[in-house]
Amino acid sequence: xxxxxxxxxxxxxxxxxxxxxxxxxxxxxxxxxxxxxxxxxxxxxxxxxxxxxxxxxxxxxxxxxxxxxxxxxxxxxxxxxxxxxxxxxxxxxxxxxxxxxxxxxxxxxxxxxxxxxxxxxxxxxxxxxxxxxxxxxxxxxxxxxxxxxxxxxxxxxxxxxxxxxxxxxxxxxxxxxxxxxxxxxxxxxxxxxxxxxxxxxxxxxxxxxxxxxxxxxxxxxxxxxxxxxxxxx
Amino acid sequence: xxxxxxxxxxxxxxxxxxxxxxxxxxxxxxxxxxxxxxxxxxxxxxxxxxxxxxxxxxxxxxxxxxxxxxxxxxxxxxxxxxxxxxxxxxxxxxxxxxxxxxxxxxxxxxxxxxxxxxxxxxxxxxxxxxxxxxxxxxxxxxxxxxxxxxxxxxxxxxxxxxxxxxxxxxxxxxxxxxxxxxxxxxxxxxxxxxxxxxxxxxxxxxxxxxxxxxxx
Amino acid sequence: xxxxxxxxxxxxxxxxxxxxxxxxxxxxxxxxxxxxxxxxxxxxxxxxxxxxxxxxxxxxxxxxxxxxxxxxxxxxxxxxxxxxxxxxxxxxxxxxxxxxxxxxxxxxxxxxxxxxxxxxxxxxxxxxxxxxxxxxxxxxxxxxxxxxxxxxxxxxxxxxxxxxxxxxxxxxxxxxxxxxxxxxxxxxxxxxxx
Numbered sequence: 001x002x003x004x005x006x007x008x009x010x011x012x013x014x015x016x017x018x019x020x021x022x023x024x025x026x027x028x029x030x031x032x033x034x035x036x037x038x039x040x041x042x043x044x045x046x047x048x049x050x051x052x053x054x055x056x057x058x059x060x061x062x063x064x065x066x067x068x069x070x071x072x073x074x075x076x077x078x079x080x081x082x083x084x085x086x087x088x089x090x091x092x093x094x095x096x097x098x099x100x101x102x103x104x105x106x107x108x109x110x111x112x113x114x115x116x117x118x119x120x121x122x123x124x125x126x127x128x129x130x131x132x133x134x135x136x137x138x139x140x141x142x143x144x145x146x147x148x149x150x151x152x153x154x155x156x157x158x159x160x161x162x163x164x165x166x167x168x169x170x171x172x173x174x175x176x177x178x179x180x181x182x183x184x185x186x187x188x189x190x191x192x193x194x195x196x197x198x199x200x201x202x203x204x205x206x207x208x209x210x211x212x213x214x215x216x217x218x219x220x221x222x223x224x225x226x227x228x229x230x231x232x233x
Numbered sequence: 234x235x236x237x238x239x240x241x242x243x244x245x246x247x248x249x250x251x252x253x254x255x256x257x258x259x260x261x262x263x264x265x266x267x268x269x270x271x272x273x274x275x276x277x278x279x280x281x282x283x284x285x286x287x288x289x290x291x292x293x294x295x296x297x298x299x300x301x302x303x304x305x306x307x308x309x310x311x312x313x314x315x316x317x318x319x320x321x322x323x324x325x326x327x328x329x330x331x332x333x334x335x336x337x338x339x340x341x342x343x344x345x346x347x348x349x350x351x352x353x354x355x356x357x358x359x360x361x362x363x364x365x366x367x368x369x370x371x372x373x374x375x376x377x378x379x380x381x382x383x384x385x386x387x388x389x390x391x392x393x394x395x396x397x398x399x400x401x402x403x404x405x406x407x408x409x410x411x412x413x414x415x416x417x418x419x420x421x422x423x424x425x426x427x428x429x430x431x432x433x434x435x436x437x438x439x440x441x442x443x444x445x446x447x448x449x
Numbered sequence: 450x451x452x453x454x455x456x457x458x459x460x461x462x463x464x465x466x467x468x469x470x471x472x473x474x475x476x477x478x479x480x481x482x483x484x485x486x487x488x489x490x491x492x493x494x495x496x497x498x499x500x501x502x503x504x505x506x507x508x509x510x511x512x513x514x515x516x517x518x519x520x521x522x523x524x525x526x527x528x529x530x531x532x533x534x535x536x537x538x539x540x541x542x543x544x545x546x547x548x549x550x551x552x553x554x555x556x557x558x559x560x561x562x563x564x565x566x567x568x569x570x571x572x573x574x575x576x577x578x579x580x581x582x583x584x585x586x587x588x589x590x591x592x593x594x595x596x597x598x599x600x601x602x603x604x605x606x607x608x609x610x611x612x613x614x615x616x617x618x619x620x621x622x623x624x625x626x627x628x629x630x631x632x633x634x635x636x637x638x639x640x641x642x643x
Contacts, residue, residue: 022316055342272480276473331523353524445616
């Protein structure tokens with residue numbers, strides 16, 4: 001402490017040398033701060049990345065029940081590539097069972113909801129050509145009303161087997177997804193909306209519709225590329 | 234030493250009660266409570282108190298930033314030239330907020346998502362800058378730390394008061410524990426932005442009322 | 450309407466997700482400077498102006514930080530650069546147009562470290578807006594802020610004449626009115642969705 005006090009006294013008074021001192025102090029504080037920030041960043045980064053990956057993985061396993069492994073791909077310009085090669089585009093995760101057989105795809109999608117963007121992931125079974133589950137990743141919908149798209153069991157029931165079959169030329173959907181009023185569902189490609197959260201539930205239908213119409217044809221054309229996983233891999 | 238008589242112990246508590254350290258700590262919790270008395274840092278108070286858990290996390294994060302920045306400002310108080318002091322304080326506060334942002338993210342991605350940009354916005358919480366300028370820049374490290382803990386504690390208390398009321402009425406739960414039987418009709422308005430305004434107004438009216446009664 | 454279209458961004462920032470009434474940003478000036486319509490509209494103009502500047506600053510900084518791959522410097526550089534740019538602009542206005550400075554000048558130092566300004570910078574980054582979208586977003590947010598402030602001031606001018614119980618007078622009354630305004634603004638949700 002005594003040493004410190006001497007230091008304080010030896011510091012020049014503000015004046016001609018004041019500016020130099022000001023600069024010096026600001027730089028010194030900047031350095032301390034930068035050191036602390038970088039230290040924390042380096043220490044926490046691996047943990048954060050692991051947790052984010054785990055969260056995504058959990059969502060994938062929930063929309064594709066029964067899978068054991070996943071591989072991530074990216075779809076851009078009508079092409080499907082390994083996620084490590086292309087950073088931009090729609091992210092698609094292929095799920096395989098323990099024998100390495102392809103079980104389906106988990107596809108990320110987003111669009112405008114009632115209040116803000118809704119981000120979700122849905123499971124697509126390529127054999128039955130159906131959506132078999134959805135999981136909302138991010139939403140700011142009105143609590144208690146719009147956020148029922150996440151929790152409402154009757155609404156989520158729509159996505160147990162939602163028909164998204166593509167025509168034989170792999171160019172467009174046979175029946176585009178429709179969102180209908182509660183109790184009016186007659187076909188497999190219709191989604192029954194939530195009373196009191198019409199816009200939010202229609203938004204989910206629109207997001208699925210837009211995404212499935214652009215992504216599914218590409219997936220079906222390239223299914224041989226991702227078909228089976230070798231045990232050695 | 235170890236066997237204090239009752240009288241000595243009483244004296245100890247009296248001394249503790251009137252000691253400046255206790256005073257610096259307690260003033261933030263009650264007399265100068267940042268939320269209810271000073272009405273400072275309103276955006277987090279209203280924005281993230283839709284659940285008690287968010288309120289707790291926000292209160293702890295703010296207290297951490299307040300404590301660290303108060304200590305550092307107090308340590309450096311004799312080195313920082315007067316002309317650039319505010320700039321230095323902001324730099325220090327912004328660094329600790331960045332740090333707390335990463336810490337929360339590493340503890341829980343979910344929590345980080347639900348607090349969103351409001352963690353970063355701790356930087357512009359007037360409470361922190363005002364404690365650095367009004368207290369830490371003039372006092373020793375010990376008192377600055379106590380001041381920060383007291384003010385942070387008071388802020389946390391305020392946030393919890395709002396968060397608990399809003400969660401209980403708005404969702405029928407407290408810290409995600411179901412409080413009411415399933416027939417309870419939630420007051421959805423309480424978790425909406427409007428509910429934040431109403432709840433804070435309610436608390437302020439309650440405080441005004443107790444003050445009035447004390448006076449008369 | 451497309452979520453990235455400029456019209457939607459403007460409507461969303463000004464009405465649906467109003468900074469004051471839905472995000473609680475800029476509550477301090479909202480409570481403090483909403484007594485008179487005249488002052489409130491000047492304050493609103495000053496905030497909109499600073500928002501435009503900081504939006505451009507934030508866009509540039511974000512671009513540079515992505516280049517050098519240092520996301521952890523985002524917050525610190527936003528606040529430092531925005532604060533100093535506003536100072537520079539303040540000096541510039543003082544020199545070029547004393548009349549404008551007299552009208553807005555006293556508000557500028559107040560809003561430099563306002564949460565609405567920093568919030569704008571952070572939100573536009575997380576929404577990945579490009580330069581033009583960011584500017585429109587800032588314009589929308591500023592308009593929304595001004596609207597909320599002026600509406601509030603109008604109501605408060607009326608309330609001054611009303612016989613309000615002593616208990617509710619002051620901050621509590623302003624908060625109650627703000628809550629009702631916030632409920633009213635919820636009616637804008639879903640706008641532009643059809």
